[in-house]
Amino acid sequence: MVGGSDADFEAAKAFLSNMGKNIVHCGGASTGQVAKICNNLVLGISMAAVSEAMNLGVKMGIDPVKLAGIINTSSGRCWSSDTYNPHPGVVPTAPSNREYEGGFGTDLMLKDMGLAADAARSVNAPLPTGAVAASMYSVMSNNGMGRKDFSAVYKLLAGQK
Numbered sequence: 001m002v003g004g005s006d007a008d009f010e011a012a013k014a015f016l017s018n019m020g021k022n023i024v025h026c027g028g029a030s031t032g033q034v035a036k037i038c039n040n041l042v043l044g045i046s047m048a049a050v051s052e053a054m055n056l057g058v059k060m061g062i063d064p065v066k067l068a069g070i071i072n073t074s075s076g077r078c079w080s081s082d083t084y085n086p087h088p089g090v091v092p093t094a095p096s097n098r099e100y101e102g103g104f105g106t107d108l109m110l111k112d113m114g115l116a117a118d119a120a121r122s123v124n125a126p127l128p129t130g131a132v133a134a135s136m137y138s139v140m141s142n143n144g145m146g147r148k149d150f151s152a153v154y155k156l157l158a159g160q161k
Contacts (some may be wrong), residue, residue, distance in 0.1 A: 001024055001026055001031075001032040001033075001035040001036050001039075002016065002023060002024065002025050002026060002032040003025075003026050003027060003028060003029050003030050003031035003032035003033065003034070004025075004028070004029055004032075005028070005029075006025070009025045034119070037112065037115050037116050037119055038116070040109070040112040040113075040115075040116070041112070041113065041116040041127070041130050043079070043080065043109075044109050044112065044113050044116075044130070044133045044134070044137065044150065045129050045130060045133045046078045046079070046080040047080040047084070047086060047109075047133075047150060047151055047153055048132070048133040048136055048153050049080070050071070050076075050078065050080040050081045050085065050086060051086045051151070051153045051154035051156075051157050052157055053067075053071065053076065054067065054068070054085070054086060054087045054090075054154060055154060055157045055158045058087065058158075059158075064087040064089065064090055065089065065090055068081055068082075068085050068087070068090045068091075080151075084103075084151055085151075086151035086152070086153065086154035087154060094151065095149035095151055095152075096149075096151055096152075096154065099148075100145075100148040100149040100151060100152035100155065101148070101149070102149065103149030103150070103151065104149060104150050105146065105147050105148070105149065105150065106137050106140045106141055106145055106146050106147070106148055106149070106150045106152060106153075107141050107146035107147065108150070109137050109150035110134065110137040110138055110140075110141050110146070113130060113133060113134035113137060114134065116130055117130065117131065117134065136153050136156060136157075137150060137153065139156060140152060140153060140156055
Protein backbone atom coordinates (compact mmCIF):
# COMPACT_ATOMS: atom_id res chain seq x y z
CA MET A 1 0.00 0.00 0.00
CA VAL A 2 1.96 2.94 -1.34
CA GLY A 3 1.06 6.58 -1.78
CA GLY A 4 2.93 9.10 -3.88
CA SER A 5 3.26 10.40 -7.38
CA ASP A 6 3.39 7.96 -10.28
CA ALA A 7 7.06 8.84 -10.87
CA ASP A 8 8.00 8.33 -7.22
CA PHE A 9 6.15 5.02 -7.12
CA GLU A 10 7.95 3.76 -10.23
CA ALA A 11 11.30 4.84 -8.79
CA ALA A 12 10.61 3.02 -5.49
CA LYS A 13 8.97 -0.08 -6.95
CA ALA A 14 12.18 -2.12 -7.31
CA PHE A 15 13.12 -1.41 -3.69
CA LEU A 16 9.61 -2.14 -2.46
CA SER A 17 9.54 -5.48 -4.28
CA ASN A 18 12.26 -6.65 -1.87
CA MET A 19 9.84 -6.04 1.01
CA GLY A 20 6.80 -7.82 -0.38
CA LYS A 21 5.15 -9.23 -3.47
CA ASN A 22 1.82 -7.42 -3.44
CA ILE A 23 2.69 -3.77 -4.04
CA VAL A 24 -0.27 -1.49 -4.72
CA HIS A 25 0.00 2.14 -5.73
CA CYS A 26 -2.98 3.68 -3.96
CA GLY A 27 -2.72 7.21 -5.39
CA GLY A 28 -1.23 10.43 -4.11
CA ALA A 29 0.77 11.05 -0.98
CA SER A 30 -0.60 9.35 2.16
CA THR A 31 -3.14 7.15 0.36
CA GLY A 32 -1.10 4.07 1.26
CA GLN A 33 -1.55 4.97 4.92
CA VAL A 34 -5.27 5.50 4.31
CA ALA A 35 -5.53 2.00 2.82
CA LYS A 36 -3.65 0.47 5.76
CA ILE A 37 -5.85 2.24 8.31
CA CYS A 38 -9.03 1.16 6.52
CA ASN A 39 -7.85 -2.44 6.13
CA ASN A 40 -6.91 -2.74 9.80
CA LEU A 41 -10.26 -1.19 10.79
CA VAL A 42 -12.02 -4.01 8.92
CA LEU A 43 -9.69 -6.56 10.52
CA GLY A 44 -10.37 -5.31 14.05
CA ILE A 45 -14.13 -5.29 13.49
CA SER A 46 -14.21 -8.67 11.75
CA MET A 47 -12.21 -10.36 14.51
CA ALA A 48 -14.65 -9.03 17.10
CA ALA A 49 -17.58 -10.26 14.98
CA VAL A 50 -16.10 -13.73 14.44
CA SER A 51 -15.33 -13.95 18.16
CA GLU A 52 -18.92 -13.07 19.01
CA ALA A 53 -20.28 -15.66 16.59
CA MET A 54 -17.91 -18.40 17.78
CA ASN A 55 -18.70 -17.64 21.43
CA LEU A 56 -22.46 -17.68 20.77
CA GLY A 57 -22.31 -20.91 18.78
CA VAL A 58 -20.15 -22.73 21.32
CA LYS A 59 -22.35 -21.58 24.21
CA MET A 60 -25.37 -22.86 22.28
CA GLY A 61 -23.79 -26.29 21.81
CA ILE A 62 -22.31 -26.41 18.30
CA ASP A 63 -18.85 -27.83 17.79
CA PRO A 64 -16.47 -24.90 17.05
CA VAL A 65 -14.77 -26.68 14.16
CA LYS A 66 -18.11 -27.44 12.55
CA LEU A 67 -19.33 -23.85 13.08
CA ALA A 68 -16.14 -22.42 11.59
CA GLY A 69 -16.48 -24.77 8.62
CA ILE A 70 -19.99 -23.50 7.98
CA ILE A 71 -18.97 -19.85 8.35
CA ASN A 72 -15.95 -20.37 6.09
CA THR A 73 -18.08 -21.79 3.28
CA SER A 74 -20.92 -19.30 3.70
CA SER A 75 -21.54 -15.57 3.71
CA GLY A 76 -19.62 -15.01 6.97
CA ARG A 77 -16.32 -16.16 5.45
CA CYS A 78 -13.40 -13.85 6.20
CA TRP A 79 -9.71 -14.00 7.09
CA SER A 80 -10.51 -13.69 10.80
CA SER A 81 -12.39 -16.97 10.61
CA ASP A 82 -10.74 -19.10 7.93
CA THR A 83 -7.09 -18.23 8.58
CA TYR A 84 -6.88 -16.81 12.12
CA ASN A 85 -9.90 -18.22 13.92
CA PRO A 86 -10.02 -17.01 17.53
CA HIS A 87 -11.35 -20.27 18.99
CA PRO A 88 -8.59 -22.72 20.00
CA GLY A 89 -8.49 -25.90 17.95
CA VAL A 90 -10.08 -24.54 14.79
CA VAL A 91 -7.05 -23.34 12.80
CA PRO A 92 -3.89 -25.13 14.00
CA THR A 93 -1.54 -22.25 13.10
CA ALA A 94 -3.61 -19.50 14.75
CA PRO A 95 -2.44 -17.78 17.96
CA SER A 96 -5.56 -19.11 19.71
CA ASN A 97 -3.72 -22.45 19.85
CA ARG A 98 -0.77 -20.86 21.65
CA GLU A 99 -2.66 -19.12 24.44
CA TYR A 100 -2.90 -16.09 22.09
CA GLU A 101 0.88 -15.60 22.15
CA GLY A 102 2.61 -14.21 19.07
CA GLY A 103 0.72 -12.68 16.22
CA PHE A 104 -0.58 -9.10 16.20
CA GLY A 105 -0.79 -7.66 19.70
CA THR A 106 -3.98 -6.19 21.12
CA ASP A 107 -2.17 -2.93 21.91
CA LEU A 108 -1.17 -2.65 18.25
CA MET A 109 -4.74 -3.27 17.12
CA LEU A 110 -5.96 -0.69 19.63
CA LYS A 111 -3.44 1.81 18.19
CA ASP A 112 -4.66 1.10 14.66
CA MET A 113 -8.29 1.44 15.71
CA GLY A 114 -7.34 4.80 17.26
CA LEU A 115 -5.70 5.89 14.00
CA ALA A 116 -8.90 5.01 12.15
CA ALA A 117 -10.98 6.95 14.68
CA ASP A 118 -8.70 9.98 14.36
CA ALA A 119 -8.88 9.80 10.57
CA ALA A 120 -12.66 9.47 10.68
CA ARG A 121 -13.01 12.51 12.92
CA SER A 122 -10.85 14.53 10.53
CA VAL A 123 -13.33 13.95 7.68
CA ASN A 124 -16.51 13.63 9.76
CA ALA A 125 -17.03 9.94 8.89
CA PRO A 126 -18.93 7.87 11.47
CA LEU A 127 -17.36 4.61 12.71
CA PRO A 128 -19.98 3.11 15.05
CA THR A 129 -18.87 -0.52 14.69
CA GLY A 130 -15.24 0.55 14.82
CA ALA A 131 -15.90 2.34 18.10
CA VAL A 132 -17.49 -0.76 19.64
CA ALA A 133 -14.63 -3.00 18.50
CA ALA A 134 -12.05 -0.49 19.76
CA SER A 135 -13.74 -0.45 23.15
CA MET A 136 -13.30 -4.21 23.41
CA TYR A 137 -9.58 -3.97 22.60
CA SER A 138 -9.31 -1.14 25.13
CA VAL A 139 -10.86 -3.30 27.86
CA MET A 140 -8.39 -6.06 26.99
CA SER A 141 -5.44 -3.68 27.11
CA ASN A 142 -6.57 -2.20 30.42
CA ASN A 143 -6.84 -5.70 31.88
CA GLY A 144 -3.31 -6.82 31.08
CA MET A 145 -4.04 -8.47 27.72
CA GLY A 146 -2.31 -5.84 25.57
CA ARG A 147 0.52 -8.15 24.56
CA LYS A 148 -1.81 -11.03 23.72
CA ASP A 149 -2.83 -11.46 20.10
CA PHE A 150 -5.87 -9.37 19.25
CA SER A 151 -7.84 -12.57 18.56
CA ALA A 152 -7.94 -12.98 22.34
CA VAL A 153 -11.02 -10.77 22.11
CA TYR A 154 -12.69 -14.18 22.00
CA LYS A 155 -11.54 -14.79 25.58
CA LEU A 156 -12.98 -11.44 26.66
CA LEU A 157 -16.37 -12.25 25.13
CA ALA A 158 -16.35 -15.80 26.51
CA GLY A 159 -15.69 -14.45 30.01
CA GLN A 160 -12.30 -16.16 30.25
CA LYS A 161 -9.16 -14.67 31.76
